Amino acid sequence: MCSFAVDAMLGKLALWLRLTGHDTFYGVDTDDDELLRVANSENRILLTSDADLHGRAVKSNIRGMLVRGSVDEAVVNVFIEFGIAPTVDSTKSRCSKCNGELIQLVGTEKERIRDLVHRRTYDYYEKFWLCKDCQSVFFQGGYWRNILEYMEKIEVLMRERRDV
Ligand SMILES: [Zn+2]
Structure with a gap:
């Protein structure tokens, strides 16, 4: 399973990666240098919406992806690119707050x-x-339904994308 380092602009994407069970480094205060360092030393895929940062990653031989568009588009594009299924299995999810197990x-x-x-x-x-x-x-409180509904929405968008 892929692990990721996600830039501070892409908090929602980081959340969905953690919920789908992916080890995802993310911090609102993380600067570019630290993100590159972590991606490099921990062999993480760097996800950013910043073309300059993506360019620096490529130059440093860090696997990365330039993520553009709305939250929905970002989630769909990343899930398709890395073969991630839009399902949240709570036995595999990481902590949405800190990425802990x-x-x-x-x-x-x-x-x-x-x-x-x-x-x-x-x-x-x-x-x-x-x-x-x-x-x-x-626990699976009221927000749990929102999580399932959002994943259903992403599944539909992914299917539409494949059918194009
Ligand atoms: Zn935690």
Whole structure:
């Protein structure tokens, strides 16, 4: 599976890469030099909307892709280019906040996050995911439907693209 280094302008794209299970370096404060350094040293594909930065990556023999257009177009183009399926499997997703690995907690294991979420949330949901790095807790709340709907939308756009 590909890993990525994503420039600060492409936060939504970074989010979708993490949700689809890809190890994605991203920070709002990351400058070009650091992004190039990380892509190079960690063998990550550099995704940027900046032609100059893309040019620097190419010169340094770093695999990169110039990403243009709306968020939808960026997601579609990157998913097609790197063969990424538009599906979010929560057992493989990375932490949307920090890219850390998630631990799935089922049944009595959810005890571990009892103090980290609201009581009602704790009682209502059976499955939780805990980030190993930043200790954020995730569950399939209201936003989960939005995630699935967006991936369906991307799937349709990808199919249209292939049919052209
Ligand atoms: Zn995290």
